[in-house]
Every structure is written in C-alpha cells, then in structure tokens.
Amino acid sequence: MSQLKAVILNCSLKTSDEESNTDALIEKFTSTFDKKNVESEVIRVADYSLGYGITDYTGAGDEWPTILAKVKQANIVILASPVWLGEKSSISKLVLERLNGSSDETNQKGQPIFYNKVGGAVVTGNEDGAKKSAGELIFGLAQLGFIIPPNPLAYWVGDAGPGPSYIEAEGYKSEFTRENATMASHNLVHLAEMFQAHPIPTEGNAS
Amino acid sequence: MSQLKAVILNCSLKTSDEESNTDALIEKFTSTFDKKNVESEVIRVADYSLGYGITDYTGAGDEWPTILAKVKQANIVILASPVWLGEKSSISKLVLERLNGSSDETNQKGQPIFYNKVGGAVVTGNEDGAKKSAGELIFGLAQLGFIIPPNPLAYWVGDAGPGPSYIEAEGYKSEFTRENATMASHNLVHLAEMFQAHPIPTEGNAS
Amino acid sequence: MSQLKAVILNCSLKTSDEESNTDALIEKFTSTFDKKNVESEVIRVADYSLGYGITDYTGAGDEWPTILAKVKQANIVILASPVWLGEKSSISKLVLERLNGSSDETNQKGQPIFYNKVGGAVVTGNEDGAKKSAGELIFGLAQLGFIIPPNPLAYWVGDAGPGPSYIEAEGYKSEFTRENATMASHNLVHLAEMFQAHPIPTEGNAS
Amino acid sequence: MSQLKAVILNCSLKTSDEESNTDALIEKFTSTFDKKNVESEVIRVADYSLGYGITDYTGAGDEWPTILAKVKQANIVILASPVWLGEKSSISKLVLERLNGSSDETNQKGQPIFYNKVGGAVVTGNEDGAKKSAGELIFGLAQLGFIIPPNPLAYWVGDAGPGPSYIEAEGYKSEFTRENATMASHNLVHLAEMFQAHPIPTEGNAS
Numbered sequence: 001m002s003q004l005k006a007v008i009l010n011c012s013l014k015t016s017d018e019e020s021n022t023d024a025l026i027e028k029f030t031s032t033f034d035k036k037n038v039e040s041e042v043i044r045v046a047d048y049s050l051g052y053g054i055t056d057y058t059g060a061g062d063e064w065p066t067i068l069a070k071v072k073q074a075n076i077v078i079l080a081s082p083v084w085l086g087e088k089s090s091i092s093k094l095v096l097e098r099l100n101g102s103s104d105e106t107n108q109k110g111q112p113i114f115y116n117k118v119g120g121a122v123v124t125g126n127e128d129g130a131k132k133s134a135g136e137l138i139f140g141l142a143q144l145g146f147i148i149p150p151n152p153l154a155y156w157v158g159d160a161g162p163g164p165s166y167i168e169a170e171g172y173k174s175e176f177t178r179e180n181a182t183m184a185s186h187n188l189v190h191l192a193e194m195f196q197a198h199p200i201p202t203e204g205n206a207s
Numbered sequence: 208m209s210q211l212k213a214v215i216l217n218c219s220l221k222t223s224d225e226e227s228n229t230d231a232l233i234e235k236f237t238s239t240f241d242k243k244n245v246e247s248e249v250i251r252v253a254d255y256s257l258g259y260g261i262t263d264y265t266g267a268g269d270e271w272p273t274i275l276a277k278v279k280q281a282n283i284v285i286l287a288s289p290v291w292l293g294e295k296s297s298i299s300k301l302v303l304e305r306l307n308g309s310s311d312e313t314n315q316k317g318q319p320i321f322y323n324k325v326g327g328a329v330v331t332g333n334e335d336g337a338k339k340s341a342g343e344l345i346f347g348l349a350q351l352g353f354i355i356p357p358n359p360l361a362y363w364v365g366d367a368g369p370g371p372s373y374i375e376a377e378g379y380k381s382e383f384t385r386e387n388a389t390m391a392s393h394n395l396v397h398l399a400e401m402f403q404a405h406p407i408p409t410e411g412n413a414s
Numbered sequence: 415m416s417q418l419k420a421v422i423l424n425c426s427l428k429t430s431d432e433e434s435n436t437d438a439l440i441e442k443f444t445s446t447f448d449k450k451n452v453e454s455e456v457i458r459v460a461d462y463s464l465g466y467g468i469t470d471y472t473g474a475g476d477e478w479p480t481i482l483a484k485v486k487q488a489n490i491v492i493l494a495s496p497v498w499l500g501e502k503s504s505i506s507k508l509v510l511e512r513l514n515g516s517s518d519e520t521n522q523k524g525q526p527i528f529y530n531k532v533g534g535a536v537v538t539g540n541e542d543g544a545k546k547s548a549g550e551l552i553f554g555l556a557q558l559g560f561i562i563p564p565n566p567l568a569y570w571v572g573d574a575g576p577g578p579s580y581i582e583a584e585g586y587k588s589e590f591t592r593e594n595a596t597m598a599s600h601n602l603v604h605l606a607e608m609f610q611a612h613p614i615p616t617e618g619n620a621s
Numbered sequence: 622m623s624q625l626k627a628v629i630l631n632c633s634l635k636t637s638d639e640e641s642n643t644d645a646l647i648e649k650f651t652s653t654f655d656k657k658n659v660e661s662e663v664i665r666v667a668d669y670s671l672g673y674g675i676t677d678y679t680g681a682g683d684e685w686p687t688i689l690a691k692v693k694q695a696n697i698v699i700l701a702s703p704v705w706l707g708e709k710s711s712i713s714k715l716v717l718e719r720l721n722g723s724s725d726e727t728n729q730k731g732q733p734i735f736y737n738k739v740g741g742a743v744v745t746g747n748e749d750g751a752k753k754s755a756g757e758l759i760f761g762l763a764q765l766g767f768i769i770p771p772n773p774l775a776y777w778v779g780d781a782g783p784g785p786s787y788i789e790a791e792g793y794k795s796e797f798t799r800e801n802a803t804m805a806s807h808n809l810v811h812l813a814e815m816f817q818a819h820p821i822p823t824e825g826n827a828s
Contacts, residue, residue, distance in 0.1 A: 013673040013718070032618070046673060052634040052712060054705060084675060085721055085761055086338030090714035091673060097634070097705050115564055128364055131293030132339040135553035138562075139545075140706055142552060147605075148562035150529055151619065156367045157335055159376075161383025169366075176368025186618025191561075198608055204446070204600025205565065220466040220511070239825070253466060259427040259505060261498060291468060292554055297508035298466060304427070304498050322771055338760075345763055346756035347499055354812075355759075355769035357736055358826065393825025398768075401819055411653070411807025412772065500752030542778055545707030546753040571749055573790075574777045575797025583780075590782025 004192050006033050006040040006076035008122070009067065011092035013082065016044040021124045021166035022080045025156060025181065028172075029078065029122065032185035038076065038192070043067060045091050052094065055101040064098050071099070075192040076118050077146065079137040083125025083157060088133035096140040103144055109199075110206035112145035116195045119146030120188050122181075123155040124166040130155035147195060149187035154180040211399050213240050213247040213283035215329070216274070218299035220289065223251040228331045228373035229287045232363060232388065235379075236285065236329065239392035245283065245399070250274060252298050259301065262308040271305050278306070282399040283325050284353065286344040290332025290364060295340035303347040310351055316406075317413035319352035323402045326353030327395050329388075330362040331373040337362035354402060356394035361387040418606050420447050420454040420490035422536070423481070425506035427496065430458040435538045435580035436494045439570060439595065442586075443492065443536065446599035452490065452606070457481060459505050466508065469515040478512050485513070489606040490532050491560065493551040497539025497571060502547035510554040517558055523613075524620035526559035530613050532605045533560030534598050537569040538580040544569035561609060563601035568594040625813050627654050627661040627697035629743070630688070632713035634703065637665035642745045642787035643701045646777060646802065649793075650699065650743065653806035659697065659813070664688060666712050673715065676722040685719050692720070696813040697739050698767065700758040704746025704778060709754035717761040724765055730820075731827035733766035737816045740767030741809050743802075744776040745787040751776035768816060770808035775801040 008029065012020040026042055033040040048067060051058025057065055071077055081092035105113045119141035121134040134153040142148050156171035158164065171177060215236065219227040233249055240247040255274060258265025263275055278284055288299035312320045326348035328341040341360040349355050363378035365371065378384060422443065426434040440456055447454040462481060465472025471479055485491055495506035519527045533555035535548040548567040556562050570585035572578065585591060629650065633641040647663055654661040669688060672679025677689055692698055702713035726734045740762035742755040755774040763769050777792035779785065792798060 013675070052667060054634070084718050085764065086342070087714065087717075087757065087761075090711045090718055093708065093714050094711035096708075097711055100706055112564070128335055128337045128362070129339070130335045130367065131553075131557075132336070135293070135549060136708065138553050138556060139549035140708075142562050142564065142566050143545075143706065145564040147564055148552075148556050148566075150526070150556065150559040150561055150614070152556050152562075155335070159366045160337065160363045160378070160381055171367070174367055183619045187614065190615050190617070194608065194612055198612065200564070200601065201604050203604070205597045220468070259460060261427070291511050292514055292557065294507065294510075294550065294554075297504045297511055300501065300504035300507050303501075304504055307499055319771070338764075342756060342760035343501065345760050345769075346752075347501075349759060349769050349771065349773050350499065350752075352771040354771055355763050355773075357733070357763065357766040357768055357821070359763050359769075390826045394821065397822050397824070401815065405815055405819065407771070407808065408811050410811070412804045500756070542749055542751045542776070543753070544749045544781065546750070549707070569749070570781045573780045574751065574792070574795055585781070588781055 004038040004075045004196065005073055006038050007070045007074040008040065008042045008078040008080055009095055010042055010044050011079065011081045011089045011095055012044065012046060013089055013091060015046045022082055022122060024167050024172065025122050025124050025154060026080055028154065028178065028181035029185040036189045038189055041070065043070065045095060050094060050098065054097055068102065072113065074117065075196060076188045078120045078122055079141065080122035081133050081137065083123060083129035083133050086129035086132060088136055092137060099144055106207060109202050111202060114145035116199050117146050118188050118191045118195065119148055120184050121153040125157045126163050126165045127158050127160055130157045147191055149191045151180065151183040151187060154184050211245040211282045211403065212280055213245050214277045214281040215247065215249045215285040215287055216302055217249055217251050218286065218288045218296045218302055219251065219253060220296055220298060222253045229289055229329060231374050231379065232329050232331050232361060233287055235361065235385065235388035236392040239396065243396045245396055248277065250277065252302060257301060257305065261304055275309065279320065281324060282403060283395045285327045285329055286348065287329035288340050288344065290330060290336035290340050293336035293339060295343055299344060306351055313414060316409050318409060321352035323406050324353050325395050325398045325402065326355055327391050328360040332364045333370050333372045334365050334367055337364045354398055356398045358387065358390040358394060361391050418452040418489045418610065419487055420452050421484045421488040422454065422456045422492040422494055423459050423509055424456055425459050425493065425495045425503045425509055427460060427503055427505060429460045436496055436536060438581050438586065439536055439538050439568060440494055442568065442592065442595035443599040450603045452603055455484065457484065459509060464508060464512065468511055482516065486527065488531060489610060490602045492534045492536055493555065494536035495547050495551065497537060497543035497547050500543035500546060502550055506551060513558055520621060523616050525616060528559035530609045531560050532602050532609065533562055534602050535567040539571045540577050540579045541572050541574055544571045561605055563605045565594065565597040565601060568598050625659040625696045625817065626694055627659050628691045628695040629661065629663045629699040629701055630716055631663055631665050632700065632702045632710045632716055633665065633667060634710055634712060636667045643703055643743060645788050645793065646743050646745050646775060647701055649775065649799065649802035650806040657810045659810055662691065664691065666716060671715060671719065675718055689723065693734065695738060696817060697809045699741045699743055700762065701743035702754050702758065704744060704750035704754050707750035707753060709757055713758060720765055727828060730823050732823060735766035737820050738767050739809050739812045739816065740769055741805050742774040746778045747784050747786045748779050748781055751778045768812055770812045772801065772804040772808060775805050
C-alpha cells in the first residue's frame with residue numbers, strides 16, 4: 001500500500017493571513033488523518049489567483065494548475081466552505097467549475113480521473129445554510145466522479161440571525177459537530193483505503 | 208377599500224391536535240394582521256385529506272378545494288413549514304404542487320389568478336435549513352404569480368444538531384426573529400394594500 | 415456471496431394504474447441489475463397509504479413498514495422522482511422523512527442501519543429541475559448513511575417550458591441519458607458487491 | 622415622474638470580448654425597457670476586477686464600487702447567470718455576497734437601501750439548472766430588500782446533457798421563453814413605476 005493523501009480546499013473568502021472558522025473545524029479532520037497515517041494538506045483557495053471558466057487553465061497568471069495537481073494526487077478531497085446568505089461561498093462554486101474543466105479527462109483505464117477518490121465536505125457559518133452548502137458540494141463531487149462515504153460532512157452553525165462564528169462561539173464544544181467530524185473523517189479514510197486496495201471495476205463506466 | 212384577508216398555510220407534519228412550533232412564530236404575523244385590521248386564518252394543512260397531483264381536484268375525498276377557495280379569497284398568502292433533513296416539509300411541497308394545478312386559471316383581466324396577491328414564508332426547525340426551505344417557498348410563490356415583498360420571511364432555527372425547537376428553546380426571545388416577523392408581516396400588509404388600490408396593469412402579462 | 419438485492423422507490427405522484435415516465439427510465443437500471451444477477455423490485459410509492467412524520471410507524475393504516483422492510487433487505491436503494499415546479503415530488507420528500515425515522519436504528523455492529531447500502535437517483539421531467547431534484551435525493555441518502563457511487567444518477571428532461579415527457583418525447587433516444595443510466599447502474603452494483611465483501615469498518619462510526 | 626433606470630448584471634464567466642448566450646436573452650428585456658422608456662444598462666461583471674468579501678469595498682483595485690453605484694441608482698435590477706453543473710455561476714454568487722456588504726446601509730427613511738427597487742432574474746444554459754439558479758438569485762434579492770414581481774424570470778435551457786446553448790440552439794424561437802421574457806420585463810416595469818409613485822411605508826421596516 002502506498003501512502004494515502006488528503007487535500008482539503010478551504011474556500012473561505014479570506015486569505016490565509018486571516019483566521020478562518022472553517023479551518024478550525026478542518027483540524028478535526030486532519031487530526032484523524034494524522035492518526036490514521038494519511039498525509040494531508042489544507043489549501044486556502046483565496047491565496048491563489050484563479051481565473052473563471054470551465055477549463056483546467058484560463059491562461060497566464062492562472063494558478064489553478066497548482067491546486068489541480070494536488071487534487072489529482074489525493075485519495076481524499078474535502079471541499080470546505082463558509083456560509084453567506086444561506087449558501088456556500090462563491091469561491092467554492094468557482095472550485096467546482098474549475099474541477100468540471102477536467103471532467104473529460106480519463107485515467108489509464110478510461111474512467112473519469114476523479115474515480116476511486118473519496119469526497120467530503122466541511123461547512124461553518126454563523127447561522128443557517130450548512131446543509132444546503134454541504135449538499136451542493138457533495139453532489140458536485142459525486143457528479144464529477146468522486147465516491148461519497150456515509151455521513152460525509154461536518155458542519156457548525158449558530159442559531160438564527162447574526163452572531164459569533166465557530167471559533168468565537170466555541171462551536172468545537174458541540175458534541176454533534178465533533179461526532180460528525182469523527183464519523184466523516186474516519187469514513188473518508190475507510191473508503192480511501194478500500195478503493196486503493198480494490199479500485200472500481202471499469203464495466204459500464206470507462207470510455 | 209374592502210377588508211384585506213390573509214391565509215397562512217401551516218405545513219407542519221402534525222395535525223392540529225398537536226402543538227406546532229411553526230404556529231407559535233405565525234402568531235407574530237397574525238398579531239400584526241389584527242393590529243392592521245387584516246382578517247387572518249391559519250390552516251393546519253395536515254388536518255385535511257389531500258390527494259397527490261398537479262390539479263385542483265384529485266377526486267372524491269380530496270379536501271384541497273376547501274383550502275384553495277380560501278387562498279383565492281386572500282390578499283396575503285403565507286406558506287409556513289418546519290425543517291426536516293435541512294429541507295421544507297413534504298406537505299409544503301404538496302401545497303406548491305396543488306397550487307400549481309391552478310396555474311392556467313386566469314382572473315377577469317386574463318392574468319394568472321394569483322396576481323395581486325402577496326406571498327411570504329415562515330419557517331421553524333430545531334436546526335439548519337430555514338433559508339433553503341423559505342427560499343423554495345418564496346420562489347414557488349413568485350413563479351405562480353404572487354408578489355414578494357422585501358424581507359418576505361421570518362424563521363427560527365437552533366444551532367447545529369438535534370435540540371429543542373422554537374417553543375421549548377424560547378426562540379421568541381430572538382430579537383432577530385422578532386424583527387424579521389415585524390418586517391415581513393408589515394411589508395405583506397403594505398403591499399397588499401397597495402395592490403388592492405393599484406392592481407398590476409395587464410400589459411405583457413394577460414392572455 | 416449471497417444474492418444482491420435492489421429496491422427502486424418510484425416517487426411519482428401517480429399510482430401504478432397510470433404509466434410513469436420515471437418507470438421507463440428505471441428500466442435501464444433494472445436491465446443492468448438483471449444482467450448482473452441482482453434481484454430488483456420497483457415500488458410505486460403512491461400505491462401505499464403513508465402517514466406523515468419522522469417515524470417508522472405513524473399508526474393504524476400506515477403502510478410504510480412494508481416499504482421499509484424491503485429497504486432494509488436491499489443492498490442498493492434508488493430514489494426516483496418526477497420534477498414538478500423545478501423540484502422533486504412531495505412524495506419523494508415524504509420518503510426521505512420516513513427513512514429519517516429510522517436514523518437512530520443501528521446494525522449489529524452499532525452503525526446506522528443504512529451503512530453498507532449503496533444509493534442512487536433517477537429523475538425525469540418534461541423540463542428543468544433534474545439536478546436539483548437528484549442532488550437533494552443523493553444528499554439525503556448520504557446523510558442517512560448510504561454510500562454514493564461516482565455518477566450516481568440518470569435523468570432526462572426536455573428543453574425549457576411545457577412539453578412532452580420522457581416516453582412521449584422519446585427521451586430513451588438520448589445518448590447522454592442512456593450512458594448515465596449505464597454508468598450509474600453499474601457503479602451501484604460494483605459498490606454493492608464491494609461493500610458486501612468488505613463492509614465499512616466500525617472505527618469512528620459505531621455507537 | 623423621473624426617468625426609470627434598469628441595470629442588468631450579466632454574471633457570465635466570460636468577459637465581454639466573448640459572445641454571451643445570456644446577453645442574447647437579456648435583449649428581450651432591454652427591448653421592453655426601451656419601449657417603456659426605461660433607461661437600461663447591461664454590465665458584464667467579468668469585465669471588472671472584484672475582490673472577495675461581504676463588504677462594499679475590499680481595497681485597492683476593487684472595482685465593485687463602480688457597479689454598486691449603478692445598482693443604487695437603478696429602479697430595476699436583474700441578476701443574469703449562465704448554468705454550470707446545474708447551478709448559477711460563481712460570479713453571480715460573488716455579486717450576491719458583494720450586495721450583502723451593503724445590507725446595513727439605509728435610505729433617508731431608515732429602510733434598507735434596496736427597498737423600492739424591483740428585482741428579477743435571467744438564466745441560460747445548455748441544460749438543466751435554470752430554476753435552481755433563478756430561484757437562488759430571486760430569493761437573494763428578496764432577502765436584501767428588493768421587491769419581486771410575479772413571474773420575475775425568463776430562462777432557456779436545452780434538454781438533458783451537453784448540447785448547444787441559447788444562440789446556437791435558436792432558443793429565441795421558444796415561445797415559452799419569449800412569453801416569460803415579456804411577462805417578466807413588463808412586470809418589472811409595472812412595479813418599478815408603482816413603487817416610484819407609491820414607496821413602501823416605513824412602518825415595521827425602518828430603523
């Protein structure tokens with residue numbers, strides 16, 4: 001068995017010189033990955049200059065290829081987003097659009113290149129919108145060819161209305177959110193191990 | 208001016224012999240309606256036997272015509288729903304389907320029959336999903352021909368995970384939710400008065 | 415290996431004495447299941463009298479337990495829905511609510527009872543709304559504990575506006591829809607076989 | 622009466638040196654606006670350099686203030702988006718986020734600054750996703766304080782799967798899409814005229 005790798009794309013609207021509530025919840029995942037000997041990297045997408053378009057390269061200055069290369073090498077890919085207006089961030093949609101730019105690419109067996117990778121979602125916000133956000137990220141990944149484990153997400157949001165976010169609100173004290181992060185992170189590893197050992201057969205899905 | 212009327216369809220999964228958290232938030236609206244001299248009625252949809260289908264009558268035993276008659280007489284229509292699995296209730300979707308069964312009907316001027324009626328939404332749940340639910344109810348109403356006022360909704364949900372709902376959690380203490388209910392209920396009345404006095408002209412929208 | 419079983423819940427608003435467009439697309443799946451020696455059954459949910467509520471039994475007359483028993487025995491579960499107003503049917507939401515009524519039940523290992531089952535979606539409509547519908551069905555299944563394979567859905571819709579549905583429009587001639595049905599049905603079987611042979615380990619997900 | 626103004630924000634992923642299918646459908650709206658003596662401007666959002674964040678200004682180089690100034694002067698605001706992966710574009714979500722950055726600003730009467738403005742949506746795509754996209758744009762506008770007229774959108778998408786978009790597919794021949802554009806554009810003007818003459822009273826909605 002070769003070393004399993006996880007990449008987490010934090011689609012916060014803030015660059016990494018600012019603290020991200022979503023990062024704080026992501027740590028629950030990376031600590032499981034450490035324990036299970038899965039190498040992991042968190043990418044703050046806002047740090048990169050990304051062009052718009054359904055393509056893997058939009059031209060000079062586009063830094064998406066750096067991110068895409070890491071996604072291609074990963075066994076586990078997590079899309080992480082804050083909630084704004086009850087929806088996932090614009091940057092997380094941009095990431096789905098850019099991933100879609102590789103949807104015609106195939107692996108050596110003729111399957112879409114995201115096959116045998118396992119996908120999940122992490123969402124934080126000060127209030128309502130986590131499931132809508134996570135559901136769209138999860139479904140986007142499934143359409144692109146990722147495998148989705150049971151209970152593939154963890155989220156935290158406060159009650160209705162403006163208010164403190166995950167860190168300030170001490171969302172990490174939520175037993176529910178902690179349990180979800182435990183389930184999701186372990187299930188991502190369980191399935192990544194399984195599909196590394198037993199890749200999806202090509203019947204019906206290879207061109 | 209004739210008397211303005213409001214009908215609120217509470218799409219709780221429970222019949223009216225059980226307490227509804229959504230009803231408790233609806234009261235914020237009916238108290239505004241009382242104050243503004245708008246006659247209002249709350250209908251617990253689960254009390255009625257409703258058939259399935261995109262039609263105004265599904266046959267013997269279908270009690271939808273009773274509800275539809277009240278909607279037709281109302282100037283203000285509010286769809287109210289609990290949140291389950293981060294989504295509006297099945298009964299609230301059934302109500303949209305049944306309203307859609309009248310979408311070809313026109314008023315005396317040849318406009319869709321829901322023109323000049325004003326629509327809003329009320330949502331409660333123990334956790335995440337209010338904006339997704341309300342957004343779908345609001346957009347459904349707009350597609351059917353209702354006018355949507357600014358800030359057309361009020362909702363309350365608790366923080367992430369299982370927990371108490373509106374009544375037990377004392378959601379009525381939320382300043383945010385109270386203010387939203389005040390804005391939404393007044394804006395519904397403001398626009399209902401305006402469109403009773405100045406109906407939408409027929410240019411471009413009448414058959 | 416014991417015989418694999420698939421159950422497809424057709425959430426059409428029509429009972430089985432009427433032709434269902436969704437059924438016609440489901441046949442692409444059952445023909446794969448036949449070929450791969452997976453026993454399958456299509457259930458027209460509207461034929462059953464189902465109560466409302468987040469529970470596995472709503473009381474006398476509730477026929478959900480008959481459906482639930484079949485879901486429990488299945489390795490593959492497909493939720494199939496028509497599109498109305500750009501959304502999945504009310505009956506499909508009712509099915510998610512009823513499945514949610516078993517979310518606290520665990521298998522012998524302490525995992526949620528839907529673990530090791532594989533989920534997918536089929537959607538047909540005369541126009542727009544398939545991906546929203548399928549996405550919500552897929553995400554609902556994932557939250558409940560089902561595994562989602564890559565490309566877990568097939569759908570057909572016509573172009574914008576009213577028009578003929580799948581059968582009349584000869585949607586079965588769509589190469590895109592046929593290929594999706596082939597991918598989805600095979601991937602459902604591939605993963606069902608894999609998780610029958612190698613169930614998900616309990617670390618992190620069992621109570 | 623002073624001159625009514627409309628601004629249409631085309632949230633295509635392409636800059637204006639490339640043809641936009643969404644622009645082609647927008648023309649149905651601007652031709653109504655011309656006829657009704659409403660001054661209109663179409664802004665290709667991708668032409669502007671926009672920062673990320675829930676704020677009206679993200680710092681040096683951020684060109685959002687130019688767009689925001691036009692929105693503030695408009696009586697009618699239309700958000701227009703293509704469909705990608707069954708969802709609205711990332712740029713359209715960015716626009717909602719940036720508009721949200723002005724949600725605490727009030728007019729001279731103490732109401733949110735978008736009050737008395739009327740909002741609508743235009744969506745085109747090669748396939749499925751128009752109503753989900755439009756519904757989110759419409760609900761976003763309603764939450765921000767815009768008034769939504771009946772039938773507030775026009776869209777065109779082709780049938781399931783990859784295929785030509787609006788222009789190449791001659792979507793303008795769709796009677797359904799043309800009628801929707803006629804209804805939506807006239808209703809936007811009808812309501813803009815009404816709320817210019819009779820602004821929303823402040824009771825319940827002013828701080």
